[in-house]
Amino acid sequence: MQDDHILEAFRFTDILSTYAQIVPFDAARYILGAGGVFLVVNIVLARWLGGRKIRSETPSGAQMRREFVISLRTVLIFAGFGVLVFVFRSAGLIDVYLDPAERGWAYFTFSVIALIMLHDAWFYWTHRLIHDPRLFRRFHGTHHKSHNPSPWTAYSFNGGEAAINAAFLPLVLFVIPATPLAIILFLWHMMLRNALGHCGYEIFPSLRSGRPALDWMTTVTHHDLHHAQAGWNYGLYFTWWDRMMGTEHPLYHEKFAEVVRKPLDGSAVGARRASVA
Ligand SMILES: [Zn+2]
Ligand SMILES: [Zn+2]
Numbered sequence: 619m620q621d622d623h624i625l626e627a628f629r630f631t632d633i634l635s636t637y638a639q640i641v642p643f644d645a646a647r648y649i650l651g652a653g654g655v656f657l658v659v660n661i662v663l664a665r666w667l668g669g670r671k672i673r674s675e676t677p678s679g680a681q682m683r684r685e686f687v688i689s690l691r692t693v694l695i696f697a698g699f700g701v702l703v704f705v706f707r708s709a710g711l712i713d714v715y716l717d718p719a720e721r722g723w724a725y726f727t728f729s730v731i732a733l734i735m736l737h738d739a740w741f742y743w744t745h746r747l748i749h750d751p752r753l754f755r756r757f758h759g760t761h762h763k764s765h766n767p768s769p770w771t772a773y774s775f776n777g778g779e780a781a782i783n784a785a786f787l788p789l790v791l792f793v794i795p796a797t798p799l800a801i802i803l804f805l806w807h808m809m810l811r812n813a814l815g816h817c818g819y820e821i822f823p824s825l826r827s828g829r830p831a832l833d834w835m836t837t838v839t840h841h842d843l844h845h846a847q848a849g850w851n852y853g854l855y856f857t858w859w860d861r862m863m864g865t866e867h868p869l870y871h872e873k874f875a876e877v878v879r880k881p882l883d884g885s886a887v888g889a890r891r892a893s894v895a
Contacts, residue, residue, distance in 0.1 A: 632708075633701055640700040644693045648773050651809035652689070655769040659817045667819040672842045672877050677768040677818070688760060689773030692780040696773075699784035703801075706788055713795035721795065729796045733804040734855060736794070740786045741854040746865070748779060749848065757782070767816035767845050772809065811855055815841040820877045828875030828882040834858060839874045843867045 659667065706712045718726045748757040757778040764771040775783065787801070796804075814821060820838045823831035830837050836853050844851040850867035853860045860866035867873070875882035 636704050637701050640697040644696045647809050648693055652769045652772045652813045655813035659819055670820040672818050673766050677766050682768050682770045685770035685774040692773040692775050695780040696784045702788040712791040718797045729800045730803050732794050736790055738855045742852050742859040744782045745852045769813040769817050771816040772812040824878040828880035839877050
């Protein structure tokens with residue numbers, strides 16, 4: 619390698635100033651994302667969505683304050699991995715290109731979808747890993763302290779779990795060149811799906827049969843069941859990994875139908891069995 623070694627290409631002072639610039643962005647994403655979902659779903663629409671509240675009890679203020687404070691630590695860890703993106707780019711190791719037109723909008727769309735799908739796979743497998751009894755308490759116990767989650771649970775992670783989650787972006791950019799705009803869309807999608815998945819109200823549409831209209835996506839009930847009964851439903855955005863690996867909660871569709879107050883008819887159960895087989 620030439621004299622433009624990674625550390626020389628990106629000096630320590632650059633690293634510090636980049637870190638200081640990324641922290642507010644990551645903090646704003648959490649505060650606006652989790653806070654926005656909390657404000658809209660749990661306060662403004664709470665009465666209207668009352669019939670779709672998953673649990674009868676509501677997370678306490680003390681729980682949400684704890685989640686908020688822990689999530690700020692997650693923000694600091696996420697920003698640290700954000701710096702790696704700049705370091706890797708500066709060293710020419712990854713391709714973060716500035717103009718979306720450079721590779722075309724079709725590639726841009728592909729890159730956003732690929733980031734989301736690969737993150738879903740990363741999350742599913744690392745999530746299963748940290749549920750291993752040897753790792754659970756150190757890596758994932760904090761997240762499951764929120765037995766009845768709130769939107770603020772979104773970033774309530776042990777330091778190790780935050781690092782595992784944050785490592786995805788600098789690593790995936792080695793294989794998926796992306797523009798900053800694609801990365802921002804990916805990060806906001808992650809934030810909003812994460813906060814919504816913990817909001818405690820089933821906001822996903824349902825069919826007359828009581829099944830989720832978008833059954834390939836994880837609903838709020840899907841992740842709520844994971845908090846209620848760990849050992850099932852490890853997926854983040856999509857249900858396919860849980861279905862392929864046989865880790866979807868066996869009563870998920872029944873629970874979803876109960877939450878949306880529709881009878882899960884026999885044909886729907888039959889259809890599910892057929893699709894699983
Ligand atoms: Zn878990
Ligand atoms: Zn969770």
